[in-house]
Amino acid sequence: MIDPVIHPLNRLKICAALRAGGATEGTTRREMKFSRLRDITDLSDATLSKQLSVLEEHGYVSRFREYGSTRAKDTVWVTLTRAGERALEGHLDALNRYAEPHDDTD
Template identity: 60%
Template sequence: MPKDARNQSPELDPVIHPINRLRICATLYSAGATDDRQMKYSTLAELTGLPADTLSKQLKHLEGCGYISRAREYGSTRAKDTVWVTLTEAGAQAYVQHVEALKAMTEGL
């Protein structure tokens, strides 16, 4: 291994790094809510412990970066709508790389 390669640590993803976004990505990833599988917004809010306004703001940012996608299933009233959240393939890859970078940092690489 070249000397320079040992001194380079994997990069943290600045999109995922803030704790609330990391919590969201970790929850979706660990639940398997990627590409073909989805998680209800209400379930995601419950599992992350984030208030609705915070969760919505963070999802908007993640969606703008292409890391998650959202779909709305319309009910008879807006209160009965269901929002589904999915970690995209790009989001899942970014999350895995971010976790690997954190592991490398903690192992002193």
């Protein structure tokens, strides 16, 4: 089923980039740096942060801040949650079904 949370392009890019980068929950949790995710998705800091907030509200991503000696040296880490992975898989399956050839004899 098309997931209305993931469907907007920027959120789809975020979830896909996290999954492709292996930043997912699993037997070993892995994260991706905010700055790396920003570079991959080609989004501004503000846009990425806003879209991550929406995904986080729905339980699709989690993030945590590793504090440095100054705020500028803080590192934000992002992970696609299991719920986010399931939602992404369902969304991609739905898109693939729409893209398959259809019998137009009806």
